[in-house]
Each structure stands twice: as C-alpha cells, then as structure tokens.
Amino acid sequence: MPSYHPVTIAVLTDIHYGAAGSLAQRRSDIADTLLLRAVQRMNRLIHPDVVVLLGDLVDDGAATGTHERLAQLREVLDKLKSPYIAIPGNHDGDVEAFYRVFDRPAPFVDLCGIRFLPFVDREEPGYNASRDSNAMERFRQARADYDGPVVALQHVCLAPPGVADIPYNYTNAEAIVADMAATGVVLSISGHHHAGAMPVRNATTTFVNAPGLCESPFPFLVITLDGDRVHVERQELAMPAHLGLRDTHVHTQLAYCSDNMDVETAIALAKDFGLAGLGFTEHSGQLYFDTKRYWNGHAAREGMAGALPEHNRMEAYLALKQRYEGHGVSFGLEVDADLNGGVLLYPTDRRHFGWIAGAIHKLPSLAAPGVTVEILEREFLTALEGLVRHDIAILVHPFRVFRGTGFEPPARLFHPVAALLQRHAVAVEINFHHNQPPLPFIQMALEMGLKFAFGSDAHNLYEIGEFADHLRLLSDAGFSGALPEVMVDMVG
DSSP states (O other): OOOOOOEEEEEEOOOOBSSOOSOTTOOGGGHHHHHHHHHHHIIIIIOOSEEEEESOOBSOTTSTTHHHHHHHHHHHHTTOSSOEEEEOOTTSOOHHHHTTTSOOOOSSEEETTEEEEEOOOEEETTTEEEOOHHHHHHHHHHHTTOOSOEEEEOSSOOOSTTTSSOSOOBTTHHHHHHHHHHHTOOEEEEOOOTTOEEEEEOSSOEEEEOOOTTSTTOEEEEEEEETTEEEEEEEESSOOGGGOOEEEEEOOTTOTTOSSOOHHHHHHHHHHTTOSEEEEEEEHHHHHSOHHHHHTSHHHHHGGGGOOGGGOOHHHHHHHHHHHOBTTEEEEEEEEBOTTSOBSOOHHHHTTOSOOEEEOOOOTTTTOTTOOHHHHHHHHHHHHHHHHTTOOSEEOSTTGGGTTTTOOOOGGGHHHHHHHHHHTTOEEEEOOTTOOOOHHHHHHHHHTTOOEEEOOOBSSGGGTTOOHHHHHHHHHTTOOSOGGGTBOOOOO
16 A cells, blocks of 8 residues: 555544433433543544544434534534534434434545545344445445545444454444455445444554544544554543642632632532542632623722722632632632732631632733834743732743744743742643643753642633643643642642
C-alpha cells in the first residue's frame, strides 16, 4: 500500500441522551453534558481530522422530544473544529427522522485521504444485525476508482465470528468479513457494545469495537490510521479516581458569567467525573456589585468604597455554603484585586471562609494608549503584593490578564512572581479557561517547590474537573512523581 499521512479519527458512540432510565449505569440524563465535554476536549487537546458518531445518540427514538434531543446534540456537535459523520443506531428510531436532523452521508465519504463507508443495516433478533447484498456491493464499488485506505462504519459490533470478545455480531459476519478482505478494507469501526472490546485483526482488516460514552468512566476512542497501520487510544472523560483530584475553582449560579451552573448538580457531577473534592470560588466582585458596575470596571476602579448595600449578595452565597459544605465540598472566594492595591472583600466577610483565592483580572493601564509591557509588569506585581497580604491560598490563572492585550506574559516576570508566592506559601493554579499557562513558569514553580491547585474555572457544568490538559502540562513540565507531593489541599 502506498504511503499516506497519518489521520486521526475520533470515535463517539452510544451517547443515549434521554431521561434517567432503569439502567443506573447508563447516564442518559447527563449525555448532553458528556458530549459537550468530549467535543471541547477534542477541540482543545486531540485535534482529530475526522470524528465519527456510530449511533444510539438518543436512548429512545420513539419517545416524545426525540427530535429536540437530536437537535440539541447536533448543536453541540457543530462546535467541533473537524468534520464529522453521523449514523443512527438501534435506539435512534426512524432513520428518516434521524436524517432530518443530521446530514445524511453519501455512500462514500472521502475525507483526509480516507474513503469512509457508512452503513445503516437491518436489525436482527438478539441485538444483532445483518447487511444485505446491495450494501455489501459498496465494498467493490468503493474500490473501483480508489486505491487508498477504506474504512467501514456501522453501529452494531462487527468482527470475524468467534474471534472478538463481543456479545453481538452480524448474522452474516463471515460473508461481510470476506468481502472486506477481498476489497482491502483496512479498518472497521463499530459501537453498540458499551464495554467495547480489544481490537482484532485478520490479514487485511483491523476490527475496532468502541465503548459507549454513556457509561462511567465515559470513554471514547482516538484512532490513528497510517496506511494499513492502526493505533487505538482510549480516552475517558472522568478523571482516574485513584489520583484523588480536587477542583478548587468552580463557580455557582450566582456568577454573572455562569452558563448553567448549579451547586447541587455540580457536586453530583464531581462524583461522576472521579473527583475527590470540589471547591466553589465565586467572584467576590460579582457578589458585591451589580452586573453593570462589575463589568464596566467601576468595581475595580472604586474598590469596596464603591459598593452599594442593595447590590450585596454575599448572604446568598453564604446560604449555599451553609447548605452544601462538607463531605469533600468547601466554599471559598475568587477575590478580585482592585486597581488601587486592595481587594474586593469586606474584612468582616473574610472570617466566613477557611480559604480564599486571589485573581488579577484588570490592571490600571491595561486599555491605556501606548501602554508598554514594562508598565503592565509593574502593575501586575503591585496587584499581586496586595493580594498576598490578604492571606490568599491560591493565585488563580496567573498571567491570564496579559492574554488579549497583545503581549505574551513576560518571562522576566516569572521569577519575581514565583518568589513572592513562595514567600507567602501561595499555591499556583493551573487553569486553561480562556487561558494557556506558560510552561516555563510551571517548570520554575516545580523547581522552587511551590504547590499547585487544579482549577477548571467552571462556568459550564461540562468543565467541572476536566483536567486532561492539566495532567499533560505537569508531565510536559517534567513532573513524574506522585501528585499529592505537589498539590495543595484545602478542600475538606
């Protein structure tokens, strides 16, 4: 076979979006959140060339609201930065109704030098399937004018009989496999069996059965196809529970910038996503100022002297704290630095919180004409010195204030910042929310023995405890030890 560029194929299957059902392990009730989490991870970390969706997008295609659920899933999938192919499964109901929402793929779909053959086959008893002769003829048709890699896509498990560890198969699998071999199909990808199975290979074809996204730890596959060489990697949306990870930066429904946050739902999702603890850190400025005065910079310019009693929502936040704190959940604050070296926090409110985090969102000269990076450096250090005097436990998203200014975070600022944090025993947050932590700063913090906190900065429920980037960054920084050695612990 000629040489081809490696192509990355992400595989999502068995999403089963719907109401909570009788099968407790099938998380139909959070399927939209799981799909959004998967899409965002692909866009940020995986960058697949193609995404394939192999059916059972909804849990009951005959249920009321199926069209609306499919439309919601399509809205999420349209956020992908790569093309995708969607086929229905046995739970998706009427095929024509499915393709009134999703684009119906052509018999052959040529993407990235690969010819994909999407099949929608007949159901058979026992959750099996069969493929008719007309569909099987497409293997030969696909080869008529094409000598590159051919990939078959179907919902129901397909593999040579008696070889793969799967409970379902095609009733005419032997004939299908023979036709694949005769026409040089290099890869076959299926879903349907939620546990998935190890890939198997005969002389010509690798058969992959992808696991279902709907069951913990919410897996999907990333396949690299390089000519006839196939590499399969399993990704999981939940974090490995044995790592004991804690998300110390989660927002609540009180945040002006919340998409869909809800404390009770967030706590439940933290368990689903394998977290050992959760720390809510609402913006202090958003609790003291109304929306207009917070976003137009009045809060930062005037400090607490500009706060009005009628806008104070701290009692509402303390009520959430009283109701939900404990059993791995704690409440702190994301305390905004003002532009005068102070913070947006009443001292009388500080006593309610065992820990707080500090944030620098604005600098006095940030929007000034002719501002230089040297001016911003001095203002950043002044703001940080004000924060550490207030006994913050964590500096959240260090240097993010430089993003969007046209300036990269200046490397000469890294050591004085790290030294200041070290002197005051302040942890460094690793945070990717509209942010890219500078790797050299993380390496320096490791060398100087600073502690770290993982923060999702969740404003949307899908973001809670999404730490794939965080773990990779620490690895890229050279850390290979036990995480508790470098992580701060303040979530009870």
